[in-house]
Amino acid sequence: MSQLPLVAGADPARPLDALFVNAPLRDYDQRPRTNDYTLPVLGMAYIATYAQQAGYNVGVLDAEAHGLGITETAKLINDAAPRWAAMNLLAPTYEMSARIAAQLDPGIALMVGGHHAKAMPDRVLADPRMANLRALVLGEGELRVAALLDDEQRRRELPGVLWRDRLLGTRATGILTDKKRSAEMLGPDIDTLPYVNRAFLPQDPYQAAPTETDRRLAVSRGTPLLKGAARSGHTEANIVGSRGCPYNCTFCGAAVSANPDVLIRVRAPENIIGELDALHEEYGVTAFRFVDDLFLGVGRVIEEQMEAFTRHKIGERYVWDATGRINVLDRVSDRELDRLVANGLREVALGIESGSDRILKVMDKRINAAMTERVARRLVEHGIGVKGYFILGFPGESHDDIEATVRHVHNLWRIADNNPGDIRASVFEFRPYPGTPVWQTLVEAGNDPAALLAYGDVDLTEDGADESMRQRDEFNFSVGIQFGSVPLSRVRSTLAALTREQHDRNQGNQGAAA
Structure with a gap:
């Protein structure tokens, strides 16, 4: 373990306790990213910093920031060989996360958190691609993730931690009877948390x-x-x-x-x-x-x-x-x-x-x-x-x-x-x-949840907003459904027109300032 390419913040001389993985929004093996900056994963870095200060060797692999593809991301995780791989699940990146998880070495335990995990825990736990999922953490994870790194069996006493009982096929939930301690774990005092170690953030x-x-x-x-x-x-x-x-x-x-x-x-x-x-x-x-x-x-x-x-x-x-x-x-x-x-x-x-x-x-x-x-x-x-x-x-x-x-x-x-x-x-x-x-x-109105989760790219080039104008183009994605009375083509042409006008204003302002 002398090298951990693209893994931020870890000590390469020690075995890796956990690798926190931010999945790419797209499979960049198929289409390289067009921008070179993405917002930092501050929530993930907070958890990594707390775990590090608790004595664990952890790192962050920001596949979105590095523009990595699915296969490359999975290979990097397997090569790093952490005890745990941890993913923040977001609706637009869930498919990428699940495809990465499916390629991980069975010896690597998986934990997940994030908005999507919180909104659809049973769907995540039942996903066969998440077969090695051992802990789904609802909400703020600093204290509970550190406890899981200490001992996986502690999940039974960790509130808001879910997993799949392999024998019964049912959902299991950690329970802590001490209500005060439970509240501290779910909502830690943010003034007592360490400042984020920026070594975990490759672009911040x-x-x-x-x-x-x-x-x-x-x-x-x-x-x-x-x-x-x-x-x-x-x-x-x-x-x-x-x-x-x-x-x-x-x-x-x-x-x-x-x-x-x-x-x-x-x-x-x-x-x-x-x-x-x-x-x-x-x-x-x-x-x-x-x-x-x-x-x-x-x-x-x-x-x-x-x-x-x-x-x-x-x-x-x-x-x-x-x-x-x-x-x-x-x-x-x-x-x-x-x-x-x-x-x-x-x-x-x-x-x-x-x-x-x-x-x-x-x-x-x-x-x-x-x-x-x-x-x-x-x-x-x-x-x-x-x-x-x-x-x-x-x-x-x-x-x-x-x-x-x-x-x-x-x-x-x-x-x-x-x-x-x-x-x-x-x-x-x-x-x-x-x-x-x-x-x-939308669901109560009859929309299929699977269709509402089918996020894909929005290609604005045919409407006049070319790649060079989009800057952080990872935010331009869609489920391809018309939700109002305006056709999707009209929505996108209007979006492209406003994008181009803002771009032209930016260029004009720069010229005037020069």
Whole structure:
């Protein structure tokens, strides 16, 4: 075991206790990937870090980040010969994960977790390709995975751990009678967890090219950011500031109704700032992206975090992006927006989803198009960039609804054109995820779950959005079903048109900045 090619974070001189595997979205043996960056698997890295600090030799194989095919991924796992292989199961990658599992050496025990495992545990346990599955972990896995690495037989006392009884052919479940300890295992105190060991993440931190938001910020604030970072780009890292979400957007796997077991917790400001500074000291990171739902999604959280950011002069040292809730930001005062800017806020990612108030209500977004435009205007007036996410082809969507979304996107672009902050539109075709509220609605309406799980590529080239425009094209996939009254071909042509327009705007902005 002198070498572990592409395995991140493991000690190659010691036997491998566990290899955490992020499956590729596609079999890249069949079609090489066209982009060179994918979002890091922070949840998996958290579990690996905790296990490592508990004394186990573990590594991460991010097959998506490396663009690996199914056969190559399975071979790498078998060559590494870990005691356990661990996979995070997501609906779009489940087929890839199952095909990898089917090729693993029978001597390697398999454990799985993730949204798909939680939403469809019996389906996963019954899959013959998962014959060596010895533990299915529901929810947050740090403490329970470490316990499994200590002794597989401990699964009997681990809450939320399932497996298939080979003799009876039934599902077995771990039970812990100590309710307090059970709650700790299911929802650990996130302020006591170690900071993620970035050695497990092959693409995080990373060197980012300067963005249009960086350039606009440099101009609007009258000075190059962070000693010229706006000219040269930042070293960036992704970070999680909280776990859980109190909202119930019908299409989202994080919806509160789909995760009643998840305690909503926010990291203490000092804990977060400690990680920012540690990443800066070790890797020179000067820009951060908060990828959780709550960092700018709850008023009291914003107030608490920004008070600490001000005290630690974060805005003088770093810039950062975060996800946000439109209805929450609509209540934020101009003074609070000024403080966000002073504390380094660069861009907010907003789930805008639609320009149709009717569809927004069906989605349970608790917003309307007028509110979105009002919030976006105030953000860009303060020099804060906006990245808006949109869904086309939602169940029940009509031609008028799609046209409302197209008008909405153009309205937002016009707002950006007259203000220091930029607005970017990221548009996707609707796809259903098991466990979400809309999934249940679709199944009750007569849709076959197997058809709803048949994810495949969306080829936008014939509609004018070529591969070079798609950047992270792993997000363009579909189940190929028309869910509204608009034909799928029209949905995709609209998606391609908006994608091309955003690409042209990006190119025009770069030319103007040059």
